[in-house]
Amino acid sequence: MSASSGPEFPQRALDWLSGGRAGAGDRVLTLGCAPGFCRMLSRRGVDLFAIHREPEIAARCNQMPATTGICALAESLPLDPCSVDAVLIHQSFDRMAPGLVLSEIARVLRPSHCVGVSWMTRDGSVPWVRRLTALLRSVDPSAMSGDYGTDSVDSLLSSKYFPTTEQSRHRIWVPVSRQGLVEMATSLPGIRRADEQQRTELVQRVEQLHDDSAGPGGLLLPYQLECWRAWVSHDELTASIQVDDAGLRIRL
Structure with a gap:
């Protein structure tokens, strides 16, 4: 569930995630983002490589400044x-x-850099x-629940x-506005499948919840950004990495 404006990614978190390697001139790789x-x-001036398995998304990224999709x-x-x-x-x-x-990821990262x-x-x-x-689950027991995928990070934490x-x-x-909160609630698949009377009653209760909870500055929807960074070691790669700075020479 997201607010109408959507949460912005904090710049301080981005700096932390990249180990300080997401600034102008840095070469950054994104995977599936x-x-x-x-x-x-791209707005930060990095030299960006955006890898995505979907051709349409890769093509969109390729239109951004200093970005190769x-x-x-x-x-x-x-x-x-x-x-x-950095890899993000x-x-x-x-x-x-x-x-x-x-x-x-370990292969393409420079030594002492991080994902x-x-x-x-x-x-x-x-x-x-x-x-x-609780309100939403009174209509749809599965509302606002699910696997966000964070458990998969265990493979990174245990990686050699x-x-x-x-x-x-x-x-x-x-x-989030009163109308925005209602739209968020009624957009859930289980709520959309409910009968008209259930949806009407739910909308009224969500509106009341907003009015009861909003302070002088309105209602704020909280998000949690969880971040992990891991520093590469090339010691465990099956073959040593050798970079030939001279490049390929062809004699004519």
Whole structure:
């Protein structure tokens, strides 16, 4: 569930995720990220390579400044060894094969650089959000629940290619209007399948919840941004990485 304006990715979190390697002139690789995340990076002036398995998304990324959109699999990267300063994966690590992708990420990262993995999820610890959840589940028991994919990060934390890992969390508050909260609630598939009377009653209760919970500045919807970064070690790669600075010489 997201607010109408959507949560913005904090710049301080991006700096932390990349190990400070997401600034002007840095070479950054994204894997399976949405165009909005890639656009945020392109605006920072990085030399961006956006890998996505969907041709349409790769093509959209390719239209962004200083960005090369590539349709490819994260498990088989068309990049040279030790060629990128940071690898960033937002909301998509759970869709990759860890046994293949982690060695590929290690291969393309420069020594002592890191991969950053992140997820933006709804923060259900705030009292009014818990009340909203209870309201929605009175109509749809599965509302506001599900697997966000964060469990998949365990494969990164235990990887021999990334022996040093760190974690950080950021809470993000997004304004949501009365109408916006109603639209969020009624857009859920289980709520849409309910009969008209149930939806009408639910809308009234959601509106009342908004009015009861909103302060002088309105109502703020909380999100939790969970971030992990892991520093690469090339010691465990099956073959040593050798980069020939002289390039390929062809005698004529």
